[in-house]
Amino acid sequence: MRRKASTASPGRGRRPGWNPGSGRAAGAQRRRVFRSDARIAAGFSSARPNRFAMDGMGIALSGMQSAQTRVAVSAHNVANLLTTNFHPQRAVQTSVASGGSRATLTTAAAPGPVDLDREVVDQIVAKTQYAASARVLGVDLELKGSLLDILA
DSSP: OOOOOOOSOTTTTSOTTEETTTTEETTOOOOOOOHHHHHHHTTOSSSSOOTTOOOHHHHHHHHHHHHHHHHHHHHHHHHTTTOTTOOOEEEEEEEOTTSSEEEEEEEOSSOOOOOHHHHHHHHHHHHHHHHHHHHHHHHHHHHHHHHHHHHO
């Protein structure tokens, strides 16, 4: 069943001074946020969009994940040090175009011995990489916090 259209005046039944289209009282001030302010608060370095913009948090987290993969691969190789017919694995780390890194896993085609010296060095390098990436993350969070304090 259809409702009959109301013939009442437009202002009748509404709160005085209320602008229903905007969701706020008429004459109320709202804070104007410029596009550049929103982009800066979101972590972009400039107001112009850049598809190759590097985000410090993303770079740091990808470095931490790469280091974690490297440690896991090295630990797997050390755990299988005395396993016969074991195919050692390697974590190959590559850079990503938008910033950061990625570690991919490769397995040796033929079984071979595990070089314990190499594994220890790989673990030390991964530990240093993780610490550096954690520091980058901390600095990025500090900078974003300072930026939000300035904008507030």
